[in-house]
Amino acid sequence: MRYLPLTPADRAEMLGTIGAASVDDLFADVPEEARLSGPIEGLPMHASEMAVERHMTKLAAKNLSAGSAPFFLGAGAYRHHVPASVDHLIQRGEFLTAYTPYQPEIAQGTLQVLFEFQTQVARLLGTDIANASMYDGSTACWEAILMAARVTRKGKAVLSGGLHPHYGEVVRTMAKFTGDEIHSLATGLTAEPDDAAVIGAIDEATSCVVVQYPDVLGRIPDLAAIAEAAHAKGALLVAVVTEPVALGLIEAPGTLGADIVVGEGQSLGVGLQFGGPYLGLLGCREKFVRQMPGRLCGQTVDAEGKRGFVLTLSTREQHIRREKATSNICTNSGLCALAFSIHLTLLGGEGLAQLAGVNHARAQAMVERLTRIPGVELLNHAYFNEATLILPRDARDVVRELAEREILGGVSLSRLFPAAEGLDKALLVTATETTSLEDIEAFATELEALLVGVPA
Structure with missing residues (x-):
């Protein structure tokens, strides 16, 4: 199908049909402070393909990706092995x-x-x-x-x-x-x-x-x-x-x-x-x-x-x-x-049950190791591969500090529920079949260093 762009007359006719004076009227519901009044400051108007690629590669290098660090995030999106x-x-x-x-x-x-x-x-x-x-x-x-x-x-x-x-x-x-x-x-x-x-x-x-x-x-x-x-x-x-x-x-x-x-x-x-x-x-x-x-x-x-x-x-x-x-x-x-x-289909019924069993076992190992850290308590004793821990300090700060140490150490419940009270020390942690025992030990070592001052 060919792409047929609209002419100015086409646009004017469409705007007239819906009763809008200009295209800008279509954005009236967007708050004024959220709209751009001009080009983004500091962003060049044009650049070569190679320059853009180099710039975007540098930006991407700042990310800590799921496959490059011990990963304990979940909360509705889970890292599993895909064949x-x-x-x-x-x-x-x-x-x-x-x-x-x-x-x-x-x-x-x-x-x-x-x-x-x-x-x-x-x-x-x-x-x-x-x-x-x-x-x-x-x-x-x-x-x-x-x-x-x-x-x-x-x-x-x-x-x-x-x-x-x-x-x-x-x-x-x-x-x-x-x-x-x-x-x-x-x-x-x-x-x-x-x-x-x-x-x-x-x-x-x-x-x-x-x-x-x-x-x-x-x-x-x-x-x-x-x-x-x-x-x-x-x-x-x-x-x-x-x-x-x-x-x-x-x-x-x-x-x-x-x-x-x-x-x-x-x-x-x-x-x-x-x-x-x-x-x-x-x-x-x-x-x-x-x-x-x-x-x-x-x-x-x-x-x-x-x-x-x-x-x-x-x-x-x-x-x-x-x-x-x-x-x-x-x-x-x-x-x-x-x-x-x-x-x-590749898993089949037995394979899915085995995969689920591995997930639960890894989560149990994670919980057992983390709750040996002084001040860390388990909220819920019935869980699948995701559980809530109560820390002795604000979980949001702990998550940020762990990320600086290249550990993706769970999701703070205060991040999920910013308006709720009493959740600031709650940390949601997840383990799947992709979580190794070495990952769990690295997580526990860094978390203990942050919470009780044990050298990592």
Whole structure:
């Protein structure tokens, strides 16, 4: 398709149609202090390609990358080993795309992969069905709340205090435009998640309660009890999984009573990638399929009886359903879904369980070693590969000082919850199969030096 730029007359006609005097009017909602009044000071107006490359290389050298230092970050994005075969296979021509196809009959390879992906996700999450993926975990969480509102015809969602704060921010931002009521519970430093507070917040007006599993502090909530309480009030349970590898060891949310399960698929097949693109997972009970956002691929036979794949359901499509569409998402992170599916296929069920076991064992080794440091305490004794530590001093300062010593030593809860009180000494630490015992010892040595003055 050729690129046909707009003429000044075209622009004037478009601006006139929407009632804007100039292009600048389109940015009226951006605060004046956030706008540039001219070129960026100190940035040259032009430079050669080689000069730009040298400059950017110097800037990149200031980063401490995940693979070059002991790495204990998590909080919704996890470093796992991705086999080289994943990258090789996703580049095959019959699979390589970022989308579900608009001409499904000519894209059998893509449709077959998405069909298998849906099957894997449904089995992983413990749901009857799963869609052909979504943007990422946070937007999938919002779509689940919209879906619950359509199913129950209610407009209030209760967010557990253990939900990742970034997910909560996405939900609250989107709810401004829909009028949905969002009731967010506070996050507290308790060894066990406050399931009683979640259950107590559910009332007759509640469409759904959203619970992360494991939660943002690494704790494991009682989904079965929350599901029972939600169903008694005519509400749905939306379970959020940010670490799908955990489902190799702990029970799937769908089998515990969750009606809709969403999550972030980044851990399988998709690298950290500076925060994206990532992969949204969504599964639900079969009776809700007509309210499910996104697309659904199915299997059939053609006129000659040969196996084939089709686009079975497109309830989200603006070009088909228009104002009746369940969602206006315009892609499904297809390439990331392909990587996820290939990685999970290579692992298989037994491999996923083994991988999860290694993750938990490394986390146990990490926690055991770090809590031997005077003043370091473990908050939650039930966890998968991520746990919260309480330090004797501000965790934000400790994280910065560790980074100066080339240790990426966890995430301060005060960074995740800047407006909350009482979290300044809490540190969220994560270990995966990529974490070696040598990494753990290096982390512990530097942390002890910072906290109690032991020479590193």
